[in-house]
Amino acid sequence: MSYFLGIDAGTQSLKAILIEPETGFRSEPISVHFGRDLPQYGSPDGFLPCLDPQIRRANPRMWLDALDLLLERMQQTGLPLEQVAGISGSGQQHGTVYLNHLFPLALNTLQRGQSLATQLVHAFSRQESPIWMDASTTTQCEQLRQHFGGRLRRDTGSDATERFSGPQIMKFAQECPAQWAETATVHLVSSFLASVLAGTNMPIDYGDGAGMNLLNLHTLKWDEEIAEYTAHGLLKRLPPCVPSTLAPGRLASYFAKYGLRPGIPVNVWSGDNPNSLIGTGGSLTGRAVVSLGTSDTFFGTLSELPTVPPRFGHIFGNPAGGFMTLVCFTNGSLTREHFRNQFKFSREEFETSVGQADPGHHQLLPWLVPEATPPVPTPKMKGNFDLKASTPGEFLRALLESQVLTMRYHAGNRQRPSQIRLTGGASASPALRQIVADVFQAPVVIGDSTEAAALGAAMRAANACGGFGFDELTEKFCTIRTTITPNPALSNTYDQALEQFAALIKSEI
Ligand code: XUL
Numbered sequence: 001m002s003y004f005l006g007i008d009a010g011t012q013s014l015k016a017i018l019i020e021p022e023t024g025f026r027s028e029p030i031s032v033h034f035g036r037d038l039p040q041y042g043s044p045d046g047f048l049p050c051l052d053p054q055i056r057r058a059n060p061r062m063w064l065d066a067l068d069l070l071l072e073r074m075q076q077t078g079l080p081l082e083q084v085a086g087i088s089g090s091g092q093q094h095g096t097v098y099l100n101h102l103f104p105l106a107l108n109t110l111q112r113g114q115s116l117a118t119q120l121v122h123a124f125s126r127q128e129s130p131i132w133m134d135a136s137t138t139t140q141c142e143q144l145r146q147h148f149g150g151r152l153r154r155d156t157g158s159d160a161t162e163r164f165s166g167p168q169i170m171k172f173a174q175e176c177p178a179q180w181a182e183t184a185t186v187h188l189v190s191s192f193l194a195s196v197l198a199g200t201n202m203p204i205d206y207g208d209g210a211g212m213n214l215l216n217l218h219t220l221k222w223d224e225e226i227a228e229y230t231a232h233g234l235l236k237r238l239p240p241c242v243p244s245t246l247a248p249g250r251l252a253s254y255f256a257k258y259g260l261r262p263g264i265p266v267n268v269w270s271g272d273n274p275n276s277l278i279g280t281g282g283s284l285t286g287r288a289v290v291s292l293g294t295s296d297t298f299f300g301t302l303s304e305l306p307t308v309p310p311r312f313g314h315i316f317g318n319p320a321g322g323f324m325t326l327v328c329f330t331n332g333s334l335t336r337e338h339f340r341n342q343f344k345f346s347r348e349e350f351e352t353s354v355g356q357a358d359p360g361h362h363q364l365l366p367w368l369v370p371e372a373t374p375p376v377p378t379p380k381m382k383g384n385f386d387l388k389a390s391t392p393g394e395f396l397r398a399l400l401e402s403q404v405l406t407m408r409y410h411a412g413n414r415q416r417p418s419q420i421r422l423t424g425g426a427s428a429s430p431a432l433r434q435i436v437a438d439v440f441q442a443p444v445v446i447g448d449s450t451e452a453a454a455l456g457a458a459m460r461a462a463n464a465c466g467g468f469g470f471d472e473l474t475e476k477f478c479t480i481r482t483t484i485t486p487n488p489a490l491s492n493t494y495d496q497a498l499e500q501f502a503a504l505i506k507s508e509i
Contacts, residue, residue: 144167
C-alpha cells in the first residue's frame with residue numbers, strides 16, 4: 001500500500017493528512033498550533049504581535065520547529081510513515097522567506113541529532129517573514145501601479161496588492177538594502193518548506209507563484225521587467241516557477257528520524273487556496289468554493305485567462321491545470337471570534353443568538369482590521385443601524401451576513417453558483433452555513449474533511465508522485481457529508497440586503 005502525505009502550513013497551525021488512494025483511507029488531521037504548542041515564539045495567532053495593525057510578520061524558525069513537532073506527533077500516533085510514497089504541501093500564500101548563501105549547504109548537511117530550527121538558524125538574511133496579513137506596502141503598490149499601469153493586472157492576474165510577495169520584497173529591498181544584498185534566495189512559505197523536506201532549493205509552482213505580482217500568466221515565466229523594477233537583482237534570487245504537478249525533490253535523509261523513507265519524491269508545494277480548490281472537489285464548472293478561515297475566500301476554476309481581469313480579485317494557477325479566480329477578505333474568523341469573545345458567548349450561545357435575529361435587516365462594514373477586498377487600509381465598523389443599541393444577536397447576525405454579502409458583491413459574477421463547497425474552520429457553524437446558502441441562494445455542500453488544504457496537498461502528492469488522476473482522487477476523497485438547502489423565501493430579502501450593503505460600501509469608499 002502507498003500512502004501520500006499532505007502538509008498544510010497555515011497562518012495559525014501546521015497540519016497534516018495521510019491518504020491511501022487504493023483503499024480510500026484518510027487519516028485524521030494531526031496538527032501543531034503555533035500559539036499553544038510553540039509559546040516560545042510569542043505568536044498566539046501565528047504572527048508576532050505588532051502595535052501597527054498593518055505590519056504582520058512571523059518567525060520562519062517557528063515553522064521549522066512546527067515541522068519537526070508535527071512529524072514527531074504523526075510518528076507517535078502510529079501512522080505508517082514508512083509506507084509514505086510521496087509528499088506535497090500547502091503554504092499560506094504570499095508570505096516570503098529570505099535566505100542567505102548558507103542555506104543550500106545547511107540544508108544539505110542536516111544532522112538527525114539536532115532540530116531543523118537550530119541547524120538553519122544562520123541561513124536567514126531576514127529574521128522575520130512578512131505574511132499575507134501584512135498591509136504595509138501601500139507606497140510600493142502605488143509605485144508599481146504608476147510604473148506599469150493596467151499591465152500588472154493583465155499580465156500577473158492581480159493589481160498591485162499590499163499582501164502580495166512582490167510589493168513585500170520591494171519594501172524590504174528599499175528599506176534594508178544591506179540585508180537585501182545578503183539575500184541569495186527569496187522563497188514563499190510553500191517553496192521554503194518544500195526545500196527543507198528536499199534538502200535543496202525547490203521551485204515555486206504556478207498556483208502560489210501567481211500570488212506575487214511577479215509571474216507573467218501569459219508566458220508562465222517570471223516577468224523580467226516587473227521583477228527588476230520590484231527589486232534590483234530579484235530575478236536571480238527567485239527559484240524557477242514550474243507546473244504544480246512536478247515532483248523534482250527527493251526527501252532528505254534527515255527525515256528518516258520520523259520513519260519516513262529518504263529519497264521518496266517531493267512534489268512542489270502550492271498555496272493554500274490552490275490546494276483547497278483540489279481538496280474541496282470544487283473544480284467542476286459552475287461550482288464555487290467558499291473557505292471560512294482566518295481570512296474568508298471565494299474561488300472557482302477558469303479554463304482560460306479572462307480578457308478583463310477582476311478588479312479586486314486575483315487569478316492563480318489551478319494545480320489541476322488552467323487557472324482559478326480568488327477573492328480574499330481579510331476579516332474572517334479572527335473578526336468573528338473577536339466579537340464572540342467580546343460578548344463572552346460560548347459557541348452555542350453564538351449560534352442561538354444569530355439564529356434568533358431577523359435575517360436581512362441590518363448591514364455593516366465588517367472591517368475590524370485592514371481589509372484586502374475592497375482595499376481598506378484603516379479599519380472601519382460602520383452599520384446602517386445603531387450598532388450600540390442593537391442586541392448582541394442583531395449585531396452578530398449583521399456581521400455574519402455582511403461578511404457573506406461582501407463575498408456576493410465582490411465575486412464579480414452576477415450568475416449564481418450551481419453549488420458552493422464550503423470549507424475552513426468556521427464552516428462548522430450551522431448559522432453561518434445557512435447564511436451562505438441563503439445569501440447566494442445556492443445549495444451549500446460540506447465535505448467529509450474540513451482540512452481542505454491538507455487534503456488537497458495529499459491528493460496532489462498522490463497525483464504527482466503516484467500517478468493517480470484528479471477525477472479519481474476527487475471522487476474518493478471529496479465525499480459529501482451534508483448539503484444545506486437555501487430557503488427560497490429569503491431570496492428577495494437578500495437581494496434587497498445586497499442593494500443596501502452596496503449603498504453602504506459606496507458611501508464609505
Ligand atoms: C489569498 C490570501 C489568503 C492567504 C491565507 O490571497 O491572502 O487566503 O492565502 O489563507
